[in-house]
Amino acid sequence: MPTAVAPIEILLVEDNPPDVRLTVEALKDAKVPNHLHVAADGVEALAFLRRQGKHAHAPRVDLILLDLNLPKKDGREVLEEIKSDDALRHIPVVILTTSQAEQDVLRTYRLSANAYVTKPVDLERFLQVVKSIEQFWLETVKLSRV
Amino acid sequence: MARKRAEASSSGRRSSLEAALPSGEARFRAIVESVPNGVVMIDGRGRIVLVNRETERLFGYTREELLGQPIERLVPDRFHERHPEFRAAYFAKPQTRAMGAGRDLFGRRKDGSQIPVEIGLNPIETDEGLFVLASVVDISARKRAEARFRVAVESSPNGMVMIDRGGRIVLVNRETERLFGYAREALLGQPIERLVPTRFRERHPEFRTTYFVDPQARAMGAGRDLFGRRSDGTEIPVEIGLNPIETDEGLFVLASVVDISARKRAEEELRRSNEELERFAYVASHDLQEPLRTVASYVQLLARRYRDKLDADAGEFIEFAVQGATRMQRLIEDLLAFSRVGTRAGALVPTDANAALDAALENLKAAAGEGATLARDPLPKVLADPVQLGQLFTNLVGNALKFRGAEPPRVHIGAERDGTQWVFRVRDNGIGIAPQYFERIFVIFQRLHGRDEYPGTGIGLAVCKKIVERHGGRIWVESEEGRGTTFSFTLAAAPEA
Numbered sequence: 001m002p003t004a005v006a007p008i009e010i011l012l013v014e015d016n017p018p019d020v021r022l023t024v025e026a027l028k029d030a031k032v033p034n035h036l037h038v039a040a041d042g043v044e045a046l047a048f049l050r051r052q053g054k055h056a057h058a059p060r061v062d063l064i065l066l067d068l069n070l071p072k073k074d075g076r077e078v079l080e081e082i083k084s085d086d087a088l089r090h091i092p093v094v095i096l097t098t099s100q101a102e103q104d105v106l107r108t109y110r111l112s113a114n115a116y117v118t119k120p121v122d123l124e125r126f127l128q129v130v131k132s133i134e135q136f137w138l139e140t141v142k143l144s145r146v
Numbered sequence: 147m148a149r150k151r152a153e154a155s156s157s158g159r160r161s162s163l164e165a166a167l168p169s170g171e172a173r174f175r176a177i178v179e180s181v182p183n184g185v186v187m188i189d190g191r192g193r194i195v196l197v198n199r200e201t202e203r204l205f206g207y208t209r210e211e212l213l214g215q216p217i218e219r220l221v222p223d224r225f226h227e228r229h230p231e232f233r234a235a236y237f238a239k240p241q242t243r244a245m246g247a248g249r250d251l252f253g254r255r256k257d258g259s260q261i262p263v264e265i266g267l268n269p270i271e272t273d274e275g276l277f278v279l280a281s282v283v284d285i286s287a288r289k290r291a292e293a294r295f296r297v298a299v300e301s302s303p304n305g306m307v308m309i310d311r312g313g314r315i316v317l318v319n320r321e322t323e324r325l326f327g328y329a330r331e332a333l334l335g336q337p338i339e340r341l342v343p344t345r346f347r348e349r350h351p352e353f354r355t356t357y358f359v360d361p362q363a364r365a366m367g368a369g370r371d372l373f374g375r376r377s378d379g380t381e382i383p384v385e386i387g388l389n390p391i392e393t394d395e396g397l398f399v400l401a402s403v404v405d406i407s408a409r410k411r412a413e414e415e416l417r418r419s420n421e422e423l424e425r426f427a428y429v430a431s432h433d434l435q436e437p438l439r440t441v442a443s444y445v446q447l448l449a450r451r452y453r454d455k456l457d458a459d460a461g462e463f464i465e466f467a468v469q470g471a472t473r474m475q476r477l478i479e480d481l482l483a484f485s486r487v488g489t490r491a492g493a494l495v496p497t498d499a500n501a502a503l504d505a506a507l508e509n510l511k512a513a514a515g516e517g518a519t520l521a522r523d524p525l526p527k528v529l530a531d532p533v534q535l536g537q538l539f540t541n542l543v544g545n546a547l548k549f550r551g552a553e554p555p556r557v558h559i560g561a562e563r564d565g566t567q568w569v570f571r572v573r574d575n576g577i578g579i580a581p582q583y584f585e586r587i588f589v590i591f592q593r594l595h596g597r598d599e600y601p602g603t604g605i606g607l608a609v610c611k612k613i614v615e616r617h618g619g620r621i622w623v624e625s626e627e628g629r630g631t632t633f634s635f636t637l638a639a640a641p642e643a
Contacts, residue, residue: 016436016440018440018444019440022447098436119439123442123446123447123450
């Protein structure tokens, strides 16, 4: 049973403070114990994942929530780097997009994320999204243990 | 046989043959009299010895006034002086031929007016010496027709260029001079290729020859962009209509040339402006979503956390704020979907419409629900963007299910061939649409019903129209209120494999 697992280390790559805060609030209610880390741009996200510079003591990340519109390095580039890095490739990535159109754009680049989530306008739905991310996590854990 | 004819053509023989005809003289006069041309015979001194009734009519003289008079009486004053000289030359070398070789001829009437004529000359040898029989045809009517033709061509707002079989320019009008920047004299007699851009010149004579093989009134260039070359070397976009003109001098082609620079500029402008608008709609709606989400989410968070600490009014206000934001989100999503029809378009490829419909019906499973009947004919292969064809079916069949009447919905999807295209039909037994809304339903964000009756932003049919038009097709509706609706659209058939 996954209830006994150590807290999930989640990296949220998001530059929009209201969205960061909303995710924080939503995860407060999550059933699965978690630690949420936030990177405000793509460069910082990769540094965190690779434990470079001030992130030398960062934990191993279990799940990445990646926004597409980021300063410096956008989400598409971050995804590309993660998926071509042997040390990071295994980490599940959930892409947060603001529209169906963005997903289309991403697909045209043939980059494989593990899931796409369109940020909903509605708080209830946002909370559901967080729940489905939890669900997704549990499934992934189960799979990797088989 | 040949010998016999040689004998017959010898003049002495001929007159004796004529004499041998029954009542020869009388018969000859009767024939001359009844000929519809003016007939005038003169003797070696240029005196009129015979005229017929038509000559009297043409020139306004009585027979008596003409007989014995010099032929110059019928010649305009300005040619009087030289005419005896021409006459002498003819008698020196008589043969059957047209008079005046290319010059315009005129006859002088008794009242001094002139008429344009054509004159054929025939030498007649008799025992009394050489006579000349002139046959005179009044060509006023033809000249008038020619003049009218010239005026019509000259005053045409199009450039008119006529060429002969050899591709030489034989006629141009004022507009042609203006369009191409040449004086008329610089074009007449020149090959038409002078007006053709240099890069097409080599192939043009071939096109021209082909046209003369099967000449018919048609547009030149069938779908290609045509250009004319001006005297300064610049080019103008043109449209050219070709018309074969049969004349007694052979076949000519009259080309009508229209300068379409202004239209091309307007089209280009429109295309650019449409593209800009599409990009604008995309960027604007995309960037609008972010702040909207923030507003909606935090209003809801307020409600969630502080529900118990606020009063009933506050709850209602929050509800309205959330509804507004949610609706705006839908509108923006739909606007994006609409602009994506143009900006995220795939190539048109041979597409199995059955597969596209399968995909659409899969999407609509939930909407169809219990009791809906879907009937489908086998569908053809068409030239389409498969994703957009699927979207088209989703929207049309989705509407058919959504706007259901009292009866359980029945939807029929079929297609029939019409020339090079297919006409698809999606028919339902739903609530129908009043005729005054047949156009309006295809306009973005136009709705016919309250949001409580039927949800939606009014994007579906606008997307359908945009998809169909992007494919070069047409979409329309037939409907009777309360009886049902049929949406039809056309798509090009896929080329046979």
